[in-house]
Amino acid sequence: MTFTIALRALVAALWLALLSNSAIAASRIKDISDFEGIRDNQLIGYGLVVGLLGTGDSLRNSPFTRQSLQAMLERLGVNTRGFDLNTDNVAAVMVTANLPAFSTQGTRIDVSVSALGDSESLQGGTLLVTPLLGADGEVYAIAQGPVAIGGFSANGEAASIVRGVPTSGRIANGALVEREIDFKLASMTSLRLALRNPDLTTSRRVALAINELIGLPTAEPVDPATVRIDLPRDFDGNIVDLLTDIEQLIIEPDLPARVIIDENSGIIVMGQNVRVSTVAVAQGNLTVRIAESPEASQPLPFSNGETVVTPRSDVQVDDESGNKLGVVDETITLQELVNGLNALGIGPRDLISILQAIKAAGALQAEIEVL
Template structure:
């Protein structure tokens, strides 16, 4: 009996404890590793030009793609086949551009994925094989070699009177088709000082990150240099190198902060409003003008003895309707929800809302930055 009573009391205490705890972590809180980039830890883009062979008549037409013909002839000459001056009509070859990202700290002999895209008038790369293609970096050096069977997501099927195309059959991917031949020399562990770059620059967030790191390490080893950069220096008595220091601090949680901003895409009518957007009390009226045009042509018959011809006379019905709305008050907002509720009360479309937000900004009542994409 006492054992059962004790279990019930313990369950009640645990339930009360869970109720007192916050329901979840603030959405603005994030780990340092999720909001910064580390200097020197980055991908490098590679690009190359090559040939895809084995296509079932869907390759480049050599007459329209002279670069494909020249590349094919040069490749055959390297293999001991002379085709200069010959009339080549193969449609099973396509010139392609090959791209890839070289991950940070990739070692020689490792594999990477490559993307292939047709350069000429090839209709599909299905069933093709990429021949050995050097991949160059921005410095012109060869960092990887690509080769393998091309996998595409789309397809093309056609007949005499109909054609069906799904996806993009002129682009493909070769999984693990690149072989790294050259490493990028950078030893992270040998660095005594490096920079952390914020993905979303902000002065407040930069300072909070530096304070969090210094409080955790116990010595001033992090200094905010600008809204996007924190200088991290290895302490003298730290037991480890810079990699150990980064491992210790990347799990620290920091409350991020962003400036009030409204993002507008006028092409799609998309509006994104930040959490800290504030608006002073304003009155807004929106007048909708609707113009309706209807064409109702009438057929006019001539008199029986007039020797005239039947004619069609145009008749246009044009209607203009104006829906005038009264002034609506958008009260001073203290939260994003109240701002949205106030704007929705006007019953306007997103495109009209874009014009209203820009007008409120011009009046000085909107305390936010508007960025138009």
Template sequence: MKSHARQFSHRLFGALLAGLVLAAGLFPAPAQATSRIKDIADVEGIRDNLLVGYGLVVGLDGTGDTLRNTSFTLQSLTAMLERLGVNTRGTDLQTENVAAVMVTANLPPFAPQGTRIDVTVSALGDAESLQGGTLLVTPLMGADGEVYAVAQGSLAVGGFSAQGEAASITRGVPTNGRIANGAIVEREIEFELATLGRLRLALRNPDITTSNRIATAINTYLGAPAAEAQNPTSVELRMPAGFQGSIIDLLTEIEQLRVQPDMPARVVIDESSGVIVMGQDVRVSTVAIAQGNLTIRVTETPQVSQPNPFAEQGDTVVVPRTEVEVDEGAERQLALVGGSVSLQELVNGLNALGIGPRDMITILQSIKTAGALQAEIEVM
């Protein structure tokens, strides 16, 4: 009885093992360096909209605009008081508790009326700080000139400024603040996504290979030619025949598909900070590199010349003594970089020369000029 049970357990284990092997063949592990479609492409039409407005911040502790220097603040303050029934025409306003500001915000897609969004407030005049201020009602307009939101509230300023009679200190930017949920959406932007029969996916990093891979992954998953790569930037997506559901259901299914993005070989250089970023596909043909290290040192050692103790004439003077040394870095030699080296080998070779980032920038530009760098150089 025990032998039959043991044989049955062996057959069951073998069947389970075969099933696991079959499942591994049907569902292979995802390849490395792959990304979801939702992380590398946006749906055309689903986007933020920029809003901007002009307003006044009040309640400042003497750190607002100087009215005699900022005429627009004075005009705005006068107009606001007149709308509230206060006539200030002909009076000399001297308040320093008001500042003219620009208010900016991003209107999210499909934001309905009554929802709140964050706003950023920035000083426009010569105000020293917006700390403790309150933004008055400010309409926020879109690019079409229509009002889409209204902002108001107390500012939260991260920076601060303090000064005394002989010294002052500033941390951060006290003339820039933020109001969390400081604006109310008053108008919606119409976009009927669910009723569309086709739409386009816009790649965040345009590339023709990535665009084609996205279309291939979608068509393979759906089993129908529903996607087509139109150019390096966009992929057109059509509702496949017989698909049960809306375009939103289709997007929900395909946005989790994984593809391997491709990118051109590129070297990005920021000369101001000395930052260098190189892609993994950067290649260098055979080239010899010599990096000069010319150093000139000038040392000033002034000496004092005095007359003899019993001399009848003479003055005490300072005689300059200058010493100039030139170091041409003779220990630097010509280094050979092998043909079609990888990114790691290129970095190791340049580091072996003992050079800094700024010299490396010049070397990379020289290699590109010589035609040995198989990549595009982009200077920021």
């Protein structure tokens, strides 16, 4: 039996063992990590959008649009030097795109178009030929085509209305790939697996799962975010098949106990491993209500008195004395912790202060991160 056949048989056995234990909260390696080198590459370019209905850049306020327009016309054999250009049907734009991994020449990709000057809308415009550059300054794609926007604007003499963002749009399949990225996956003898959420325990579990799959100590956790995989010397299969089998391995990722707090919106997110020691919590607010109800004082009949306004104030004080000292017991699960905090009958913003106070008392066994 060859190495590839034995590998596939082992994968099938692991799948049966994992399916029989469905109680484990686990994830595929494919969903928690990426193979280094297999990624998108960002492209950017500068171009012109023409055909706008009077909603383009004003050439006086956008000198870069005027210079680009003159340079483009000169390349087409039209001399405009010395003439006063006065058109508002052209807009300078920035064009961005993501070049997927292993894209071949002739492949089409989507591009995003965003106004650079004071254009009011790109509706009805067409992007002229625009080279898209990579981080190394080389041209990897050429973009051109009609721009589709998701918003609109309408102006009248006394009012105007704008919906969405009419100064940015998208061209589906608007760029052709002209240069391929040199990445020889089949010739590689060592790969690096990058975890999306770095963690020492997760990195070790990934390495152990891969070694169990291959049957040899080929995977090694380098750091909390990286696992290095060295292909066996006698490996005679397709590397794509091996990576596919590795991606389907199921492990249980481990994350640190953490509480995320957004004080602006009052949002609290707690991880699964958050624990709290036994602690007593009391919460109360002092509310003072003052109501003014002035009364008019009328003089007696046939007297020389005057009508005056007599102030009258009603003051009420509520100290919420019903909120007593509550005990949050040492919990085992996140659900019990949430139930214990909810039993205090408080809102999210008060809960933020309580969590910070519990952390200061040393009873919250988690890290608090404030956004």
